[in-house]
Amino acid sequence: MAETRTFSISGDREPQRDESIAAQDLSHLARIDTAVAAEAARATQSEVSMTLLQGIKTYPHAIAWSVLVSTCIIMEGFQIVLINSLMALPAFQIRFGEPSAEGGYQLSAAWQSGLSNGALVGEIIGLFIVGYIVERIGYKKTMIGALALVTCFIFIVFFAQSLPMLLVGEILMGIPWGAFQTLTTTYAAEVCPVSLRAYLTTYVNLCWVIGQFLSSAVLKGVANETGPLGYKLPYGLQWIWPVPLIVGIALAPESPWWLVRKGRFEEAKTQVLRLTSKSKADSSFNPDETVNMMVYTNELEKASTSGASYWHCFKGTDLRRTEIVCMVWAIQTLCGASSFTGYSTYFFQQAGLDVSASFSMSLGQYALGAVGTILSWFLMIKFGRRTLYLWGQIAMVCLLAIVGFLGIAPSSLEGAQWGIGSMILLYTFVYDMTVGPVCYSLVAEISSTRLRNKTVVLARNLYNITGIVANVLTPHMLNPDAWNWGAKAGFFWAASGALCAVWTYFRVPEPKGRSYAEMDMLFDAHVSARKFKQTSVGSFATAGANSEYGKDVKVASAHVDKVDA
Numbered sequence: 001m002a003e004t005r006t007f008s009i010s011g012d013r014e015p016q017r018d019e020s021i022a023a024q025d026l027s028h029l030a031r032i033d034t035a036v037a038a039e040a041a042r043a044t045q046s047e048v049s050m051t052l053l054q055g056i057k058t059y060p061h062a063i064a065w066s067v068l069v070s071t072c073i074i075m076e077g078f079q080i081v082l083i084n085s086l087m088a089l090p091a092f093q094i095r096f097g098e099p100s101a102e103g104g105y106q107l108s109a110a111w112q113s114g115l116s117n118g119a120l121v122g123e124i125i126g127l128f129i130v131g132y133i134v135e136r137i138g139y140k141k142t143m144i145g146a147l148a149l150v151t152c153f154i155f156i157v158f159f160a161q162s163l164p165m166l167l168v169g170e171i172l173m174g175i176p177w178g179a180f181q182t183l184t185t186t187y188a189a190e191v192c193p194v195s196l197r198a199y200l201t202t203y204v205n206l207c208w209v210i211g212q213f214l215s216s217a218v219l220k221g222v223a224n225e226t227g228p229l230g231y232k233l234p235y236g237l238q239w240i241w242p243v244p245l246i247v248g249i250a251l252a253p254e255s256p257w258w259l260v261r262k263g264r265f266e267e268a269k270t271q272v273l274r275l276t277s278k279s280k281a282d283s284s285f286n287p288d289e290t291v292n293m294m295v296y297t298n299e300l301e302k303a304s305t306s307g308a309s310y311w312h313c314f315k316g317t318d319l320r321r322t323e324i325v326c327m328v329w330a331i332q333t334l335c336g337a338s339s340f341t342g343y344s345t346y347f348f349q350q351a352g353l354d355v356s357a358s359f360s361m362s363l364g365q366y367a368l369g370a371v372g373t374i375l376s377w378f379l380m381i382k383f384g385r386r387t388l389y390l391w392g393q394i395a396m397v398c399l400l401a402i403v404g405f406l407g408i409a410p411s412s413l414e415g416a417q418w419g420i421g422s423m424i425l426l427y428t429f430v431y432d433m434t435v436g437p438v439c440y441s442l443v444a445e446i447s448s449t450r451l452r453n454k455t456v457v458l459a460r461n462l463y464n465i466t467g468i469v470a471n472v473l474t475p476h477m478l479n480p481d482a483w484n485w486g487a488k489a490g491f492f493w494a495a496s497g498a499l500c501a502v503w504t505y506f507r508v509p510e511p512k513g514r515s516y517a518e519m520d521m522l523f524d525a526h527v528s529a530r531k532f533k534q535t536s537v538g539s540f541a542t543a544g545a546n547s548e549y550g551k552d553v554k555v556a557s558a559h560v561d562k563v564d565a
Contacts, residue, residue: 040296043289044515047193055195062275065252066188066200070207072180075241077211082234083115085219085345091230112475118167120464122174130179131457139187143249146176151242158235181460186452189444190257191275198380201444202437206373213366220359260294297517301450310454317523322455328442329459331500333466335396336493337431339474340424361421365428372432384512385438392434393501399427400494407487420487445511
């Protein structure tokens with residue numbers, strides 16, 4: 001049985017006993033007249049009803065520019081795997097390691113953690129800085145500056161003569177990587193319509209996987225090198241990327257949402273036209289209406305958010321959105337992915353495989369990750385974000401438990417070691433088909449447009465903090481001179497992943513097919529995460545069709561048809 005609840009964005013009143021939901025008063029929005037609100041409603045309806053094929057034909061340039069900007073993440077994926085996998089490389093172990101009780105050379109668990117965490121510390125610094133800079137100077141200038149810094153900092157790691165020098169280089173390189181982590185996802189979310197949002201935001205995960213694959217391929221190629229070339233060449237190859245990307249991003253359009261937030265509406269319209277095809281395959285597309293939708297959404301969020309600082313991410317309905325976005329990203333670490341994928345080559349070695357077989361397994365792992373990410377695009381169409389994200393976690397918990405049980409078998413049992421490797425490959429495939437890519441879509445869609453950059457900064461930094469904890473624990477779990485848990489570490493991460501799945505069930509909503517204004521209304525109405533999918537939001541138009549410009553503006557006819565569970 002269904003019941004209809006009608007809410008309008010009006011006063012900070014308590015919900016009435018007849019179950020009508022009262023939201024926020026927009027009477028101060030003097031700049032928004034009836035015509036603007038009506039155009040915003042038409043643009044929203046047009047965007048929500050736009051099919052995938054229409055989106056591709058209407059926004060081909062947005063797809064191309066988003067893909068270009070997201071390519072920056074390939075560099076970070078390359079480097080993150082590089083530093084963790086170098087610890088399994090003989091040339092690196094001989095140059096920077098110490099003789100091990102097990103034979104050969106090993107870096108101490110403390111230095112393994114330190115080098116892995118160095119980049120994360122730099123990213124935390126860079127993320128907080130970019131949260132302020134991007135709202136001042138825009139996406140393009142911020143990205144170009146970050147790429148220029150990366151070009152300079154590569155010199156430090158390339159010519160590093162000691163572990164402390166290498167650590168400094170990793171910290172400094174992490175600062176511009178913080179910009180890439182935030183801006184690639186938010187840029188994709190702001191230049192494309194609803195029908196393309198999931199694909200272009202999750203493409204960021206594919207770029208991560210491509211970078212990881214390339215890094216493993218390079219490391220496998222130098223696995224037999226025992227001289228300095230064995231670890232210098234992978235660092236030097238990173239100089240290939242920045243200059244072409246700087247040129248490409250300099251030519252890219254600025255985010256029209258950022259221009260609207262700055263009050264530059266004509267420029268926003270110009271950029272919308274640059275993002276779309278000249279033929280405008282979708283006949284209902286209108287650039288003026290699209291810009292007015294952005295203006296309206298921005299004013300709607302200003303009505304519920306008095307400012308756009310980090311502090312405002314923790315006020316009102318934005319607190320709930322910040323919690324969801326932060327946890328969604330932290331779960332990428334808490335489900336064990338950073339331990340079993342980031343350290344995969346080292347893990348395979350400690351599980352009993354030789355160096356060549358370990359790098360081969362890692363290559364297979366990242367190839368499966370790429371296939372999984374592409375499959376996620378089709379699965380999200382059928383199942384949505386929430387379902388895919390939740391069941392992915394449940395599947396990974398089961399796989400990690402199997403890894404833990406296989407770890408109990410004697411290390412001399414070769415079949416068990418290959419079984420562990422196979423389970424890790426399957427785990428990576430499931431992760432990159434569910435939690436890995438879906439995270440980027442959820443992060444971009446659930447945060448409000450005015451606070452998106454800062455919310456993503458907070459979320460990514462929580463991810464980095466959990467990553468630091470994981471990077472402290474994982475080397476101790478795997479290092480034979482430390483805890484030496486090996487595959488039994490699967491039990492630890494399975495338990496952590498199970499707790500995350502429970503949180504996901506109760507807190508993560510379904511944003512599939514929602515415009516940003518609709519998401520604002522649903523959060524303002526305090527709709528339960530489990531009811532987002534069943535809740536429909538009607539068109540929003542101004543109350544009083546004949547109201548004059550500058551008079552009080554209220555959003556009416558926003559109907560929520562709520563289906564009882």
